[in-house]
Amino acid sequence: MLRSILTQSNFNHYYTFVVRQRSKETLESSLTPDFEDYLSGFWKIVNLQSRSSATASVHVDFLVSFRKAKSMNKRGILSKLRTLMSSTAHLTHPINAYIIPSADAHQSEYVAECDLRRAFISGFTGSDGTAIVTATEAALWTDGRYFLQAEQQLTADWTLMKAGLPDTPTDAKWLSTVLPVGGRVGCDPTLLSVEKWKPLSKELKSKGHELVCVEENLVDLLWSDRPDRPCNDLIILSEEETGSSWPQKVSDVRAKLAEEKASAIVLTALDEIAWLFNMRGSEIVFNPVFFSFVVITPETVHLFIDLRKATDKVQKHLSGVTFHSYDTVYKFISTLAENEAASKIWISNKSSYAIYSQIPKDKILLQSSPVAAMKSRKTPEEIKGMEQAQLKDAVALCEFFVWLEKTVPSGSVTEVSAADKAEFLRSQQENFVSLSFDTISSIGPDGAIIHYKPNSETDKRVTTDQIYLIDSGAQYREGTTDTTRTIHLGTPSQYEQECFTRVLKGHINLSTVIFPKGLKGHMLDTLARQCLWEVGLDYRHGTGHGVGAFLNVHEGPCGISFRFSPSEIGLEENMIVTDEPGYYEDGKFGIRIENCVKVVKAKTKYNFGGKDYLTFEPITVVPLQKKMIDASMLTEKEIKWLNNYHSKVRDIVGEELLKQGKKSVYQWLLQETEPLG
C-alpha cells in the first residue's frame, strides 16, 4: 500500500510526502487514482520532484486546499462537533467546551497526519496552537510566529487569540467569561501533558468549572477519511554509530530508578525511545522516530508498538524486550500500578494526562525523564557523526550559494525553487535521509515572518536588491543539522549592514562566552541581544535549542532562551545547541545567523570553586557573507573570531570539496573565507 510507506510532514503551508525506496517513475505510477483519492478533499498536488532513487517528494499546496476546505465545510464541521458535545452518544454527560490541542499522544512537536486534529477542525496549520469550541464560540490560541498565518487561515467562525500579547486572555480566563456556571470542559486526555492539564484543571476549578476527560476523540468521530497511523520499517543503528548499546542505556536508566526508589518508568517521548533503543523510524516527517511507548522496571523492558514493526531483525536487536501492542500501554500501566509490590512509577510531567491518570496519586513519581538529560549529552561517536553531517551540509550549502549567485541575476530563482535546490543538493550527499524541518527560504519582507515557509501562493522571485535568508537542515544517518545564513546578492544598505552586524556581534558574544559548568542556557540568552538592545532592537524568539543526533532538530532539556522552563537542565560538555540571534523588520527583511555549537571545556587562568568552566565551539562550517558586515562596528576580538572561524571553514570544508571534486565551489570558498580587515 502506498499509504503505508508514506511519511507525513507538519502542516506548515507545505505538505511534503517523502516516499522512500522508490524511483520517480514508481512514485508517479502510484499517483493515480488511489493516491489522488487519498488526498482528496484537502490536498491538491502542486509539484513532484525526484530527489534520488531513494527519496522523492510530493509537494502539496496545503494553504490553497485548506482554504477551499474551509469555505466548503468548516461551518458544517463546527456544528457537527457541537452536536456531539451536547449529546450523550459518546459522552457520559454533555460538555460546554471542547479543547483540541495540537499535540499527539506523545506530545510531539511535529505530528503525523492522523494526529492533525486541530488543523482539521480549525483550518489553521501552524505547528503550535490550541482550539477551543463552545456552544457559540470557537477560538484558537497561537503564538507570535503564526499570527499572520492564522489570520489568513481562520474563517469568520473563529476568534484568533494572539497568545502572549498583554490583552489576550489565557484559555482558562477566556473560558471563565464564556461558560455558563459550572461549565464542563472536555479534552482528550492523551493529547494534553500533565504539566498543562493540571494547572488548567486547577484554574478552571477555581472559577467554578471542571476539566473532564473525553475518552473518545470527538474530532476523530467527524474525520471520516482520517488516515491510519503510519507503520514503517525501523532502522537499527550500530554501537559504532551511537557510542553506547541499548542495554547499557537501560542499565543507566535503572540506576536512576534505584536512586529514586521507583519500581518502573514510563517513556512516552518518541525521540527518547528511539535514542534508548538505538533505532530510528520514519513515521513523522523530519523526525526519524516511530510510534511507541516504553516501560522499564528493574527486571523487564516493555515496548508498545504496532507489532507489524517487530520484524525478526528488530526482535533480534531487542532481545530480552517484551513486545506489546501499541494501544495496550494504558491498561498495562494501570495493572502495573495496581500491583501491590509497585512502589513508585516514574512518569515525566510531559507525559499525557491519560498516562498520569492510570496511576494512583500516591504511586506517581512525577518528574523530568532521565532519558532526556542522558540523550542531551552526546557520546564522542555522536559528536563525530554530527560533525560529519555538518560537513556534508556545508558542501551542499556552499554549492547552493554558488548556484544562487550565478542564477539569481537571471531572474529565474524563486523562494520555492531555491528551497528545492538546497534540498536537492543535500540529497546528493551520502546517507541523506530527509530534511530536518521545512526549509525557510525568504526574500525581503518574507524574511520578517520568522517561521516563513514559501508556497506557490506566497512564492516570490529572489532578487539582487533585497536580503535573502535561508534556514535549513537535514537528517543524515550520521547526524542532524540546522543552519541559517543571511545574504545579499546585490549591495546591502548601510542600515541592513548595521542590523546584520549587531546580530553577528550577539552571535559571537554568545559563541565565545565562558561560563561555569551546569549554568542554564537561559542565563546566556541576554548576551545575544545586548548589542541589539543598545540601539532599541530585539527579536521575538529564543536564541538556541538542543539538537538531536540523527533525531529531532529541536530537543530539550537544554537550550538558550529568555523563557524560563522548569525542566531545563544546565549546560555540560558535549551538549549541542544552536546559537541563532536575529533581527526582523516587518515588511522589510529578516536577518538570522545560526550555527550549531558544541559545549566544550574552556581553558581559564583560574578555576573558582573548582567548578570548571565551559564555552562553545561551532560545529556548523558554512561561511558568513562578509558583504553584510560593517567591519567598523566590530571589535578586534570579534574580527579575530570571524577570521578564525573562516580559516577553520576553509580548511575543513575546502578539503571535503576537493575530495568531492567540486573545484569551482572550492574557489568560491577560498574567496568567501579571506580574512576581514
Next chain:
Amino acid sequence: MLRSILTQSNFNHYYTFVVRQRSKETLESSLTPDFEDYLSGFWKIVNLQSRSSATASVHVDFLVSFRKAKSMNKRGILSKLRTLMSSTAHLTHPINAYIIPSADAHQSEYVAECDLRRAFISGFTGSDGTAIVTATEAALWTDGRYFLQAEQQLTADWTLMKAGLPDTPTDAKWLSTVLPVGGRVGCDPTLLSVEKWKPLSKELKSKGHELVCVEENLVDLLWSDRPDRPCNDLIILSEEETGSSWPQKVSDVRAKLAEEKASAIVLTALDEIAWLFNMRGSEIVFNPVFFSFVVITPETVHLFIDLRKATDKVQKHLSGVTFHSYDTVYKFISTLAENEAASKIWISNKSSYAIYSQIPKDKILLQSSPVAAMKSRKTPEEIKGMEQAQLKDAVALCEFFVWLEKTVPSGSVTEVSAADKAEFLRSQQENFVSLSFDTISSIGPDGAIIHYKPNSETDKRVTTDQIYLIDSGAQYREGTTDTTRTIHLGTPSQYEQECFTRVLKGHINLSTVIFPKGLKGHMLDTLARQCLWEVGLDYRHGTGHGVGAFLNVHEGPCGISFRFSPSEIGLEENMIVTDEPGYYEDGKFGIRIENCVKVVKAKTKYNFGGKDYLTFEPITVVPLQKKMIDASMLTEKEIKWLNNYHSKVRDIVGEELLKQGKKSVYQWLLQETEPLG
C-alpha cells in the same frame, strides 16, 4: 517602660538595641538593674555608644552569650521539646518531628526578638535557617552565607545541613529517611508561607508522612522569658513625602480586586502595610515597620494591630479604617470567607499557611500581592527622597574614608570600631533613623565571608596591607540606602587589582545595559559575571535586590539574580535596585562594588516593537577607589563611565560637603574624583 521603646535587631553576631528619644545619660540610667534582668540568660552587654540625643545603641555580644546559653541548657531544651512532641498536653496527637522556621507570622526577613524561635532552640543566629527536631535527631538547614557561623554556633546535638550543596538532602528527603512509617510532622502554621507549606506537605505525603498544623507554638511553651511583641509609636508620613495618599493606594488596590472579581484581599507583609498607609514603625530593627494585618474589601478597610498604637493621631490619619486587635485577624478572615456573598479572597502565596487555611479552597485567589508591585515603582517624591538619603550617606561615607585613611596607619582601627564610626557619622546626618542592616566591616580574609559582621570575638585590626570592604546603609526619613565600597589603605597586589577591575567591569556592564521595558532583572545577572567567568572566577550571591523607600532594604518583587523566582516582576521606570557584583577568595579577601540604581528611560536610535527601552542610573554617589583599578583592563567606554560617574559625584556631593562646612573632606573628594587616564 524601657521594654516598650526598644527595637530589636536581627540576631546576627551582634545584637543592637536602638533606643529612641533618649540621651546617653537617660539610657545609662535605665541600664540597671531592670534592663540587665531583661537581657539576662542570653545577653551580655558589651559596649554602649551614644550616637546622638535621638539615638543610642547598646551592643550585646550575642555570640558569646549564646555559646554560654548553649553549653548551659541546650540539651535540656531539646529534651523538653521532645517531651512536648510526644505528649498530648498541647497536641491532639503526638508528632514525630517539629519544624521551627526562622520567619514570623508575616514572613519577615528580619524578625523581632519575640519571634527568634529558631535561634532560641538551636543557638544558630543567622537570618536564614530552618530547624527540625525529631525524637532522636536535630538538624538545621542554612545557606552558604552561614555555613561557617552555623558550624561555630551549633552544639554536637545538631546536624548542620548545608543547603544548596549537591549532597545535602532537602528537609523532606531527610525527614523521609529518619521518620517511622506514617510520620506526623508538626509546624506552627503562622510561621510557614503557603508557598513553602504546600510543596512540603505534598512531598511528605508522597513519602507516606503528614504535615500537620500545631496551633500552640511548642518553642514558646519552653521560652519562659520570651519578650513581649513590641508596641511602639507610629510615624505618619505626609503626601509630600510619599507622593500618594493612602486612600488613593487603597483605591488602586480595589481596582485590582475588581479586575480579579475578588471580594477581599488580605495583606500580611509588614512593609506592604506600612507603604499602603504611609506610616512607619520601629518594631523590627533596621525595618521601619509595625506588626499588623490588613483586609481590604470594595467598601471597607480593616487594620489588625495592637490597639495601644491606635492613638488619636493615628485614628485621624486612618479615618474610615476599622481597627481590630492584632490577634483577631484569623477569626475575622474565616468569618469573612463563610459569608455567602464572599466570592474570592485574595491572599499572597507568601502569606502564612494559617491565613490560607482560614479560607475554603474554592474561595481562595492565591497570587502575588498587587501591593508588592505597586510599592516597587517609586513616585517622583520617593525618588527625590531616596536621592536625598543617598547624598547624606555619601557625605558620611566620604568622611568615614577620610577618617580611615588618617587613622588606620596608627593601628587603632578595628573592624568593629570602623563600623561604629561609620554608624556614628551617618547618625550625624539630619533625619537619621537607624542603620538599614548590620554593617559589614571586614579586613582581608573576613571579607570573603559574604555576610560577615564583626563582633568582639572575631574583631581584627584594619591594616594597610589587606583589602577592606564595607557594606552599609541607613534609614533616613527620606529614604533607605545600601552601599558597598572596597578599598586598600596601602598598595593592592596586581592580582587584587585584577579581581577588583573585573568586578568593576561587571558592575559597569550591568549599570549601562539598555534593555526592553518589562524585562526581568533575572535576565541581566549574567552581565555582571561575564568578565569574571572569562578567567574562571565567579561569586555565590545574586547581583541585586529591590530597595524600599524608607522601608526594608531588601524588597521584592524585582531584583537581579541568577535564581529564578516565579513572583519576580519585570523592570519598569522608577524602580530602585542594587548593582553589586563581587569576588571572594576564601582566606584572603572579599571584593564587592555596590550602588543603588534607578531604572530610567533610555534614549535609543530605534524602538523595535514600540516596547521602549530602559537603563540604570546610579543614585549612590560615593567615589570608587582608583588605586584598586588596573586601568589597562578597562575599555574606553568603561573609563568614560567611571569618569562621568566621578564627575557627577564631585558635583553633587561636593556641593553638599561645602554646605555642611566639611572642607577637608571636600578636598579629599576632589582628589578621589579626578578623571582616570
